[in-house]
Amino acid sequence: MLSILSGCATRPFTVNQIDTRVAAKAQESRVRFLILHYTALDQPKSLQVLSEQAVSAHYLVADNNPTTVNRLVEEDKMAYHAGLSSWKNYTQLNASSIGIEIVNKGFEETPEGRRYFSFPQQQIDAVIALAKDIIARHQIKPEFVLGHSDIAPQRKSDPGPLFPWKRFAEAGLILWPNENAVAEQKLIYDANLPDIKWFQKKLAEFGYATPQHGNYDQETRNVIAAFQTRYRPSLFDGTADAETAAMLEVITRKPVTPAAPKP
Numbered sequence: 624m625l626s627i628l629s630g631c632a633t634r635p636f637t638v639n640q641i642d643t644r645v646a647a648k649a650q651e652s653r654v655r656f657l658i659l660h661y662t663a664l665d666q667p668k669s670l671q672v673l674s675e676q677a678v679s680a681h682y683l684v685a686d687n688n689p690t691t692v693n694r695l696v697e698e699d700k701m702a703y704h705a706g707l708s709s710w711k712n713y714t715q716l717n718a719s720s721i722g723i724e725i726v727n728k729g730f731e732e733t734p735e736g737r738r739y740f741s742f743p744q745q746q747i748d749a750v751i752a753l754a755k756d757i758i759a760r761h762q763i764k765p766e767f768v769l770g771h772s773d774i775a776p777q778r779k780s781d782p783g784p785l786f787p788w789k790r791f792a793e794a795g796l797i798l799w800p801n802e803n804a805v806a807e808q809k810l811i812y813d814a815n816l817p818d819i820k821w822f823q824k825k826l827a828e829f830g831y832a833t834p835q836h837g838n839y840d841q842e843t844r845n846v847i848a849a850f851q852t853r854y855r856p857s858l859f860d861g862t863a864d865a866e867t868a869a870m871l872e873v874i875t876r877k878p879v880t881p882a883a884p885k886p
């Protein structure tokens with residue numbers, strides 16, 4: 624019997640005969656986050672470190688004109704740019720993100736204080752064009768387009784206060800608090816500033832890993848500074864002030880949904 628069966632058996636399965644004609648409706652990209660960095664190095668050194676050492680990013684955007692963009696890691700592979708990181712209930716974001724490193728020397732200490740290096744216009748234009756394409760292809764939500772300092776506020780401060788997040792907002796790529804609503808809310812908080820526990824709760828609600836103990840400690844200051852660096856780069860000293868509270872209140876406001884019509 625066995626010998627008869629084996630005699631008429633078809634060829635054994637091989638992977639190249641997998642039928643891919645039917646695709647599942649329930650599927651999406653594994654990429655949920657787009658994370659932006661500056662390299663704190665010049666272009667040749669950035670390329671060398673990101674291609675030869677234990678750190679990497681999917682893309683490197685240079686500061687030359689016209690802008691050179693390197694793709695160092697394919698998008699379906701993991702790059703090592705985020706490190707210990709979190710946002711909302713997601714952690715270890717290397718696994719679920721695409722990383723863009725922007726060539727920029729970061730900052731230098733001078734007798735007048737810390738001086739940050741600005742980003743050339745054409746470099747930012749290139750980052751926005753690249754980000755738009757990645758966001759569209761992977762359907763990345765605006766609340767998941769972040770800086771390294773947002774996902775690791777205790778360790779990282781890139782892409783820094785001169786990175787123009789507002790241009791990302793104008794391009795519809797990130798969330799931004801409505802400025803009139805912020806001005807209105809600030810008047811309320813000028814008279815009555817929320818306590819630190821409120822700040823901690825709002826920062827966590829927005830996405831930051833934030834202590835919830837109600838103490839105004841250095842960790843909490845670092846998270847406030849990360850939020851300010853992104854949304855109010857003119858002053859990012861980590862002080863829990865009325866304008867920061869107003870921005871937090873407005874940006875975490877739930878959109879008002881109209882009541883369902885009665886049947």
Ligand SMILES: [Zn+2]
Nearest residue numbers: 660661771781
């Ligand atoms: Zn970084």
